[in-house]
Amino acid sequence: MNNEQSRRWFRVTPLEAGVDLIGEPFVHPYLSANMHFLRGRDADLLVDTGMGILPLAPILPLTQGKPLIVVATHIHLDHVGSLHEFSDRLGPQESAAAFATMPAGKTYEAAFANLDEPVTELPYEGFDVSAYAIRPAPLTRVLDEGDTVDLGGRRFTVLHLPGHSPDSIALLDEADGLFFSGDAIYDDLLIDDLPDSDRGAYRRTMRRILDLPVRRGFGGHGPAYDGARMRAIAAGYLARDG
Ligand SMILES: [Zn+2]
Numbered sequence: 167m168n169n170e171q172s173r174r175w176f177r178v179t180p181l182e183a184g185v186d187l188i189g190e191p192f193v194h195p196y197l198s199a200n201m202h203f204l205r206g207r208d209a210d211l212l213v214d215t216g217m218g219i220l221p222l223a224p225i226l227p228l229t230q231g232k233p234l235i236v237v238a239t240h241i242h243l244d245h246v247g248s249l250h251e252f253s254d255r256l257g258p259q260e261s262a263a264a265f266a267t268m269p270a271g272k273t274y275e276a277a278f279a280n281l282d283e284p285v286t287e288l289p290y291e292g293f294d295v296s297a298y299a300i301r302p303a304p305l306t307r308v309l310d311e312g313d314t315v316d317l318g319g320r321r322f323t324v325l326h327l328p329g330h331s332p333d334s335i336a337l338l339d340e341a342d343g344l345f346f347s348g349d350a351i352y353d354d355l356l357i358d359d360l361p362d363s364d365r366g367a368y369r370r371t372m373r374r375i376l377d378l379p380v381r382r383g384f385g386g387h388g389p390a391y392d393g394a395r396m397r398a399i400a401a402g403y404l405a406r407d408g
Contacts, residue, residue: 169224175289176216176225178203181390182382185344186227190216192287197278199244202346202384206317209233213337213346214386217278218247218300219289235315238303239348239386240331241265243273249303258326259310260333266304273300274360309335322346327375329368330357343381343393351375351399352385372400 179187181202188201197217203226204211212234215222228234238246238257241264249255249265257265264272278284279295309315311326315337322337327350337346349357350371358368380393391399 169221171290172220172222172224175220176222178225181384185384187384187390188216188222188225190219192285192289193217193219193244194278194281194284194286196281197244197284199386200352200384200388203227204317206320208318209235209316211315211317211322211337212236212252213384214239214245214348215248215251217244218250219285219293219298221251222248223251235317237309237315237335237337237346238265238305239336239346239350240334241268241272242331242349243275243278243300245348245386246273246303247300250301252303253306255303255305256307256309256315257305258333258335259308260326260328261331262305262308266302268300268302270299272362275300325350325374325378327351327371329364329371331360331362332364332367334371338378338380340379343379345378345380345383345396347383347385349386351383351396352388353391353395353399354385354388356399356403369404372403375400 177189177191181187184205186203202213235254236252241261278298284295309324313324315322322339325336327334330349334350336350358365383391383396
């Protein structure tokens with residue numbers, strides 16, 4: 167494996183000043199999740215780390231000597247695959263212990279090989295989806311409701327927003343309304359029927375989201391959304407049959 171393969175595999179798209187979207191376009195749409203890179207003053211932030219099929223670190227616009235804080239929004243396979251590549255690994259309290267071993271029952275890693283067409287292009291010659299596994303990535307800091315992630319000049323508050331998964335967290339900058347929401351809310355088909363999903367919890371999460379001061383949100387799947395679109399998505403979920 168080399169950096170050229172990673173550069174072909176990932177797609178980097180600027181979203182707004184200091185924020186890049188990183189995607190894996192050749193992964194099956196069901197597992198092709200969004201990663202977000204944010205340039206901070208004293209530290210940069212990476213939210214989620216994709217499938218871990220090819221090294222992610224080589225394609226990030228890192229600055230020598232500047233810390234990179236990496237946050238996993240939840241332990242599902244399409245969000246934690248490359249977490250092991252980084253030294254500052256932050257993730258949710260609810261699933262914290264599991265990051266040390268990445269048990270298949272928590273990451274659902276088998277879901278990848280079970281897809282009819284897991285990838286539309288091979289990441290490298292000889293790629294064998296049946297050998298796919300998530301590498302352990304013990305957390306170096308556990309995040310719980312109300313904790314803060316400070317980049318210098320910008321500080322995010324951690325919100326615990328269960329429903330899609332019990333451990334789903336999001337990062338909200340209350341000062342300027344920037345929201346990294348993982349799979350707590352995103353502008354695409356919301357998944358609430360996994361073995362560890364909880365529809366009652368998801369409804370409480372959506373009611374809470376209706377009141378959040380969000381200017382622009384970046385979810386784990388789908389396009390970016392503004393506050394009005396976010397409230398429409400949450401209200402749409404709440405309008406479903408209970
Ligand atoms: Zn998920």
